[in-house]
Amino acid sequence: xxxxxxPLRRGPAGWAVPSGPQLGRHAFTAAIGAAFGLLIxxxxxxxxxxxxxxxLFDAENGPGGMSxxxxxxSLGDRRSVAAILHSMLLASTAAASATxxxxxxxxxxxxxxxxWRPALALAPWLVFLTPGYLKALAWxxxxxxxxxxxxxxxxxxxxxxxxxxxxxxxxxxxxxLFPLAYFIVASAMAGLxxxxxxAARTVGASPRQAWLRINLPLLAPxxxxxxxxxxxxxxxxxxxxxxxxRTINFGLLTYSIFTATSDFPVDFALAGSQAxxxxxxxxxxxxGDRLLRRQRSLRLISGRSRPARRMRLGAAxxxxxxxxLLVGVLAVYLPLVAIGLRTACRTLGQGLVPGNLTxxxxxxxxxxxxxxxxxxxxxxxxxxxxALLAGTVALLLAWRIERASKLLRQAVLLLAVGTxxxxxxxxxxxxxxxxxxxxxxxxxxxxxTWQLLVMGYVxxxxxxxxxxxxxAIGQISPSLIxxxxxxxxxxxxxxxxxxxxxxxLSLVTAVLFVFVRTVFELPMSEMLQPADGPPAPALIVRLFxxxxxxxxxALSLVAILGTALSAGALGLVAAxxxxxxxxxxxxxxxxxxxxx
Amino acid sequence: xxxxxxxRLAKRLGSKQVLHGLDLSxxxxxxxxILGPSGSGKTTLIRLIAGLSEPDAGEITxxxxxxxxxxxxxxxENRGVGFVFQDYAVxxxxxxxxxxxxxxxxAGMARLDRDRRVREALEAVHIAELAKxxxxxxxxxxxxRLALAxxxxxxxxxxLMDEPLSNVDAAxxxxxxxxxxxxxxxxxxxxxxxxxxxxxxxxMCDRLAVIHDGRILQxxxxxxxxxxxxxxxxxxxxxxxxxxxxxxxxxxxxxxxVSGTCRLRLAGNIAPGPSDCVFRPEDxxxxxxxxxxxxxxxxxxxxxxxxxxxxxxxxxxxxxxVDWPVRLRTGEGFAFAVAPDxxxxxxxxxxxxxxxx
Numbered sequence: 001x002x003x004x005x006x007p008l009r010r011g012p013a014g015w016a017v018p019s020g021p022q023l024g025r026h027a028f029t030a031a032i033g034a035a036f037g038l039l040i041x042x043x044x045x046x047x048x049x050x051x052x053x054x055x056l057f058d059a060e061n062g063p064g065g066m067s068x069x070x071x072x073x074s075l076g077d078r079r080s081v082a083a084i085l086h087s088m089l090l091a092s093t094a095a096a097s098a099t100x101x102x103x104x105x106x107x108x109x110x111x112x113x114x115x116w117r118p119a120l121a122l123a124p125w126l127v128f129l130t131p132g133y134l135k136a137l138a139w140x141x142x143x144x145x146x147x148x149x150x151x152x153x154x155x156x157x158x159x160x161x162x163x164x165x166x167x168x169x170x171x172x173x174x175x176x177l178f179p180l181a182y183f184i185v186a187s188a189m190a191g192l193x194x195x196x197x198x199a200a201r202t203v204g205a206s207p208r209q210a211w212l213r214i215n216l217p218l219l220a221p222x223x224x225x226x227x228x229x230x231x232x233x234x235x236x237x238x239x240x241x242x243x244x245x246r247t248i249n250f251g252l253l254t255y256s257i258f259t260a261t262s263d264f265p266v267d268f269a270l271a272g273s274q275a276x277x278x279x280x281x282x283x284x285x286x287x288g289d290r291l292l293r294r295q296r297s298l299r300l301i302s303g304r305s306r307p308a309r310r311m312r313l314g315a316a317x318x319x320x321x322x323x324x325l326l327v328g329v330l331a332v333y334l335p336l337v338a339i340g341l342r343t344a345c346r347t348l349g350q351g352l353v354p355g356n357l358t359x360x361x362x363x364x365x366x367x368x369x370x371x372x373x374x375x376x377x378x379x380x381x382x383x384x385x386x387a388l389l390a391g392t393v394a395l396l397l398a399w400r401i402e403r404a405s406k407l408l409r410q411a412v413l414l415l416a417v418g419t420x421x422x423x424x425x426x427x428x429x430x431x432x433x434x435x436x437x438x439x440x441x442x443x444x445x446x447x448x449t450w451q452l453l454v455m456g457y458v459x460x461x462x463x464x465x466x467x468x469x470x471x472a473i474g475q476i477s478p479s480l481i482x483x484x485x486x487x488x489x490x491x492x493x494x495x496x497x498x499x500x501x502x503x504x505l506s507l508v509t510a511v512l513f514v515f516v517r518t519v520f521e522l523p524m525s526e527m528l529q530p531a532d533g534p535p536a537p538a539l540i541v542r543l544f545x546x547x548x549x550x551x552x553x554a555l556s557l558v559a560i561l562g563t564a565l566s567a568g569a570l571g572l573v574a575a576x577x578x579x580x581x582x583x584x585x586x587x588x589x590x591x592x593x594x595x596x
Numbered sequence: 597x598x599x600x601x602x603x604r605l606a607k608r609l610g611s612k613q614v615l616h617g618l619d620l621s622x623x624x625x626x627x628x629x630i631l632g633p634s635g636s637g638k639t640t641l642i643r644l645i646a647g648l649s650e651p652d653a654g655e656i657t658x659x660x661x662x663x664x665x666x667x668x669x670x671x672x673e674n675r676g677v678g679f680v681f682q683d684y685a686v687x688x689x690x691x692x693x694x695x696x697x698x699x700x701x702x703a704g705m706a707r708l709d710r711d712r713r714v715r716e717a718l719e720a721v722h723i724a725e726l727a728k729x730x731x732x733x734x735x736x737x738x739x740x741r742l743a744l745a746x747x748x749x750x751x752x753x754x755x756l757m758d759e760p761l762s763n764v765d766a767a768x769x770x771x772x773x774x775x776x777x778x779x780x781x782x783x784x785x786x787x788x789x790x791x792x793x794x795x796x797x798x799x800m801c802d803r804l805a806v807i808h809d810g811r812i813l814q815x816x817x818x819x820x821x822x823x824x825x826x827x828x829x830x831x832x833x834x835x836x837x838x839x840x841x842x843x844x845x846x847x848x849x850x851x852x853x854v855s856g857t858c859r860l861r862l863a864g865n866i867a868p869g870p871s872d873c874v875f876r877p878e879d880x881x882x883x884x885x886x887x888x889x890x891x892x893x894x895x896x897x898x899x900x901x902x903x904x905x906x907x908x909x910x911x912x913x914x915x916x917x918v919d920w921p922v923r924l925r926t927g928e929g930f931a932f933a934v935a936p937d938x939x940x941x942x943x944x945x946x947x948x949x950x951x952x953x
Contacts, residue, residue, distance in 0.1 A: 477683055477685060479681040479682075479683055479685035480685045480687060482648050482679070482681070482685065483679070483681060483685040483686075483687070483746075484687075484698070485648070485672050485673065486646060486647075486648070486672060486673070486677065486678070486679050486699075487698050487699030487702055487746075487750065488673035488699055488702035488703055489673075489698070489702050490702075493702060497698075498687060501689040502687075502688070502689055
């Protein structure tokens, strides 16, 4: 008898697999599933249901049946169709121009001896990290009839006029999104190496022929990927749609969804059907992306290659460097300067004269209990909470998935990438439907609280954190974990003693990325505003649209500085923590030991 | 009953049946090499023994205790098994001493005892002076020693080694091989050593098992396997062999293998019937040294091998390899002989079955 009882009492030393851990595992999986369902699946499902069942939440007539009426309405209504066409037109033009600019930027950086490299490489990152709508608002300050560029006589009236139309939107989107193309194409060029080109040269091709016949065809998939990524970004963008496009009455799909849910009378049926159209566009792009990634040529060039020779530009290199610098200036430095100037000016029109300078806006933004400052502090706090939550959930989820079957891993990754592609407006609409309308959920006093906003933020930020953490965990050689198991480390010990120290850098990156992203997140902030006051992004946009652009600029400036400072502080603390946990150069080792 | 017993182990990975009801027995204190080509299931086998993955069917016992069966699974950390990984798997964020001490800490060993055991393990593999270093400050050979020390520190009864020397250069490999053997013997542990390198396999072990397609084809002392392979695959994988297909005929009580113009007298009692005959290139001797067993042909190629020339000779429509002390010119006629006791015949049924594995 003792044979049977003793092992059970001995717990881990026992013979039979105890049912306890298995139960825990199922509970954990169920919890993850429930969280995912609540965060993403349910809201998205309701949006889709709303699209096909216009009367779903009709208080008087009940849910009603399936109908394509709303869809027909959104495809028949003149304004709605205009919004769809505008979105597609803007997305395709902006994607083309941003891809072209990103390609040129990558070409110069990867294949020429252009000077000022560190500064030129920094600009795309700064552009990438500053929110698009702030840059859009800054460009309005610059290009407005009484704006700074007009004041200095730097911009002719014709250009000014064109700016407030499709060309202006394309211009700002291009400057905002070219880094995406730059990152994708530059890494493809780095992976391409010089061998293929060299081989072409040895059989008699001129440099030009080698580029046209060898390099460009090999880079074509990367270029197409960049185009698709930017297209999806523009279609799903809410920042420009709610700022420049709104002021010039250039209706876009995302803003149209927002107004259908926020302006009286609320029309959820229209919002749902427009969200469906938007989702369909994004899905088509995603499908294209999948198809492209499956192409063999992309894998062919991802191997280890010898770096290509860099073309000597001679004296022209200073000119080329200046051109790239100008891109950075237009895309990020000038808008920041404009926001800084506007912060310091009483009015925009009176210009940079001593009498027009003031500290008032800046002081308001940093004075405790002033509305602007309250919004900022609220946003920083919510963003910090969101980042920590998303980081923790991403870590646990990634750790669980990594040991699950390959199929599940693929599925979750696909879902995460898919969620990244879901426009914030659509997800926001889903949250409103769940917590304001869905029986059972609407009775919970959750709608209009900051907790709901955090939930929305987490849903929007989690996929990014998950992708970063998953790829880091995927880098760890499985035998490092197996070795820990063999040495008696339990699940918790493996996570805390092996995994976390090894991926600390990526974990910190994920948390910081979500933090920065959340401070400036606009669609959720607009749609899920808590009752006790707006978060900073919503307030900034409102101030600008109410012509309170002075305090709006001050708030933006302080938000950027505050975010940079707190992210920097968080990064420093993490770096110190990491030094005590492990050593620098860790990631290289992890990569090195990976042979499986 | 042997100390370690694997009975009818089966394992499927994805769509591939990796192990087909494999049996393996190891005595206490023995070092067994498992030799096989990549994909033969050798790593899967020791991962099952260690508990890193679970068999689909079968049974594993150590010292009479069932550690895995359809109804039983002893957790990995309670199997008392050490494992040396092919990629070392030393934790890059821990010092050498921390790597070795980790398992002891997990087992709840007191600090002082732990430090002593760590020192002993590091001394056993001659890297005690590197205790404070991090893995990225070690050479490949030192990392290998660290991996060994880590698996020795917990004093496991059984040490499993998964091609531990495949990432170090040839010169160091020889030296490390001896050190590993010494350390394992000093601890009185039983060891299973996985490799695809036949010279390493033969040099490392008391007994050698050749695995192919998820089955053990033959197991025994290395010299037995080399001299008396039970199948064409074993003969070929262990050092390479010439193969002839023909028939054994017994005339006047003397067995003789006949294939085309080749007639080879055989030693011992061999049953008549269709069979394969194998002999090794180094078993060729000058034609005049034996009365019988002469093979004649023309030279097609000679390659310098260091201690001899490997000469390719066309006999009938076959190319045979022969190790010869001098170079022979291409096209030259050439005769050699193979002593009867060096000709191993494999009845066709047996060699076919074993080959299908």
